[in-house]
Amino acid sequence: MASYAPIRPGGSLILAWQTKNRKVLIVGGGQVAAGRIVSVKEADAQVTLICPEDGLCDEVKHRIHVDKVVDWVDRCFQDSDLDENYDMVLTAIDDHEESLRIGQLCRARRIPVNVADVPSMCDFYFMSQHRDGPLQIAVSTNGQGPKLANMIRQKIAASLPPGIGETVRRMGILRGKVRQWDPEISNSGPRMRWVTKLCEDWGWSATLVQTIAMTTNAKTTGTIYLVGGGPGDPELITVKAQRLLQTADLVVSDRLIPQQVLDLVNRKSDSAQDELLEWCLEGLKKGQQVVRLKIGDPLLFGRGGEEVLWFRDHGYEPVLVPGISSAFSAPMVANIPVTHRGTADQVIITTGRGTKGSMPDLPEYHPMRTLVVLMAVGRATDLQQILLSNKGYPANTPISWIENANCPEERTIFSTVEQMANVVDEQNIVAPAVLVVGQSINVLNTL
Numbered sequence: 293m294a295s296y297a298p299i300r301p302g303g304s305l306i307l308a309w310q311t312k313n314r315k316v317l318i319v320g321g322g323q324v325a326a327g328r329i330v331s332v333k334e335a336d337a338q339v340t341l342i343c344p345e346d347g348l349c350d351e352v353k354h355r356i357h358v359d360k361v362v363d364w365v366d367r368c369f370q371d372s373d374l375d376e377n378y379d380m381v382l383t384a385i386d387d388h389e390e391s392l393r394i395g396q397l398c399r400a401r402r403i404p405v406n407v408a409d410v411p412s413m414c415d416f417y418f419m420s421q422h423r424d425g426p427l428q429i430a431v432s433t434n435g436q437g438p439k440l441a442n443m444i445r446q447k448i449a450a451s452l453p454p455g456i457g458e459t460v461r462r463m464g465i466l467r468g469k470v471r472q473w474d475p476e477i478s479n480s481g482p483r484m485r486w487v488t489k490l491c492e493d494w495g496w497s498a499t500l501v502q503t504i505a506m507t508t509n510a511k512t513t514g515t516i517y518l519v520g521g522g523p524g525d526p527e528l529i530t531v532k533a534q535r536l537l538q539t540a541d542l543v544v545s546d547r548l549i550p551q552q553v554l555d556l557v558n559r560k561s562d563s564a565q566d567e568l569l570e571w572c573l574e575g576l577k578k579g580q581q582v583v584r585l586k587i588g589d590p591l592l593f594g595r596g597g598e599e600v601l602w603f604r605d606h607g608y609e610p611v612l613v614p615g616i617s618s619a620f621s622a623p624m625v626a627n628i629p630v631t632h633r634g635t636a637d638q639v640i641i642t643t644g645r646g647t648k649g650s651m652p653d654l655p656e657y658h659p660m661r662t663l664v665v666l667m668a669v670g671r672a673t674d675l676q677q678i679l680l681s682n683k684g685y686p687a688n689t690p691i692s693w694i695e696n697a698n699c700p701e702e703r704t705i706f707s708t709v710e711q712m713a714n715v716v717d718e719q720n721i722v723a724p725a726v727l728v729v730g731q732s733i734n735v736l737n738t739l
């Protein structure tokens with residue numbers, strides 16, 4: 293039998309009540325009323341406050357006369373005040389009998405009411421709250437310990453990462469964008485899975501969540517930055533890239549937009565790549581600072597050169613910002629100095645998958661050469677055969693597969709050229725993985 297969460301009665305219903313343009317009546321003008329004004333005005337309600345002038349505290353006077361966010365009625369409460377069709381009534385007066393009476397009147401009219409000094413008369417309680425942009429954290433002790441609620445709230449707020457409110461705000465913009473890309477109700481599932489994956493992958497790293505966000509602050513001239521996002525570890529991007537990502541109006545990224553969303557895009561266009569570039573262009577035309585974020589380094593197997601030409605054709609010269617390529621960071625993960633005095637004096641970086649699936653002309657064996665092959669996993673058998681049969685590699689030349697380098701799932705496997713395809717099968721190595729071949733593997737690794 294399935295087990296479900298137990299029901300624990302005796303609580304109150306916790307909601308984020310939408311009160312925009314709703315009519316709220318506050319009775320009283322002391323410090324408690326002042327706090328209520330802030331709470332309901334931050335929720336965009338329309339506030340009427342009833343209280344004789346001599347009862348107004350300084351803060352309430354300020355809200356009435358300076359901020360002008362309150363319609364003030366200069367007298368005591370009258371029963372006919374409730375004829376105004378209020379959506380909510382809050383009493384904060386020092387006359388207990390009158391408080392109770394107003395509470396009962398509201399109950400009779402089914403108007404939700406909070407009576408500051410009579411919890412039993414409250415349809416809802418106020419909570420101790422922390423706000424940072426759209427992030428709202430509220431603590432309730434259900435009337436048991438308001439001071440404790442205050443202390444707990446402060447402790448929670450202090451534990452939050454800086455900038456989290458801004459991150460939440462940008463996430464809202466991004467979710468809106470995703471919905472614009474594909475408004476189909478029936479695609480809600482993939483959209484939600486994508487947003488969930490994004491949040492899980494980038495977690496609390498506020499700056500990096502910001503990097504994928506899209507804002508709309510238009511500037512006068514648009515600039516396109518072609519930025520290397522590094523190999524996957526959020527700490528392995530350059531300071532310059534991070535600054536640009538934080539300040540950009542629009543960031544378009546293929547790395548962070550996983551397959552589910554590219555699938556959505558694909559149905560609108562034959563080529564997802566073109567669509568991404570068109571988004572950049574749209575931003576540029578609006579005068580935005582646009583970051584085109586590429587994994588690794590844009591110009592090393594990143595098709596960055598092609599994108600530079602594309603933007604040039606459209607009248608924009610991209611600013612290039614380098615990134616750390618896995619061609620260098622992956623060997624480092626496996627403790628392989630790709631050059632090392634006396635062992636390796638050159639490193640050749642190539643791919644296992646050339647244009648249209650071709651195999652590039654691999655270099656001859658040289659004992660002082662380190663070979664780094666990107667996108668090699670699917671071609672392990674071909675690569676092994678070419679290196680052994682055509683390129684003179686000794687069967688026992690050390691190799692290393694580095695899977696998901698610089699990501700949490702990172703894995704390093706050492707073997708020899710003779711075994712390199714076998715280990716892919718045996719160890720179930722999957723892309724992305726980098727292959728390193730050469731004697732430099734043995735310098736720091738005792739295998």
Ligand SMILES: C[C@@]1(CC(=O)O)C2=NC(=C\c3[nH]c(c(CCC(=O)O)c3CC(=O)O)Cc3[nH]c(c(CC(=O)O)c3CCC(=O)O)/C=C3\N/C(=C\2)[C@@H](CCC(=O)O)[C@]3(C)CC(=O)O)/[C@H]1CCC(=O)O
Pocket residue numbers: 327328406407408409410411414416417418419420421431432433434435436437438439440441442445
């Ligand atoms: C969240 C907050 C919002 C707000 O009201 O703005 C709030 N009280 C706050 C502070 C606070 N209130 C009081 C103290 C003095 C210390 C103490 O008594 O503990 C402090 C501490 C302080 O000032 O730091 C006195 C007090 N409060 C209530 C009573 C009546 C009673 O218990 O019978 C008495 C005794 C009066 C007396 O003895 O005369 C009743 C209520 N107060 C509530 C909310 C609701 C329950 C929420 C919950 O338990 O979670 C509820 C039921 C009704 C409601 O108002 O909706 C705000 C957090 C401030 C912050 O976050 O900084």
Ligand SMILES: NC(=O)c1ccc[n+]([C@@H]2O[C@H](COP(=O)([O-])OP(=O)(O)OC[C@H]3O[C@@H](n4cnc5c(N)ncnc54)[C@H](O)[C@@H]3O)[C@@H](O)[C@H]2O)c1
Pocket residue numbers: 319320321322323324325342343344346347348349367368369384385386387390408409438
């Ligand atoms: N919920 C809470 O957390 C909390 C905290 C402190 C106090 N309280 C209670 O809330 C109430 C208000 O507290 P306060 O510190 O703001 O009090 P206060 O004495 O500073 O203010 C009371 C206000 O009510 C006005 N008033 C009195 N009778 C009125 C009427 N019939 N019509 C319109 N206005 C009227 C007064 O002119 C004054 O402006 C008190 O009963 C207090 O015990 C609640």
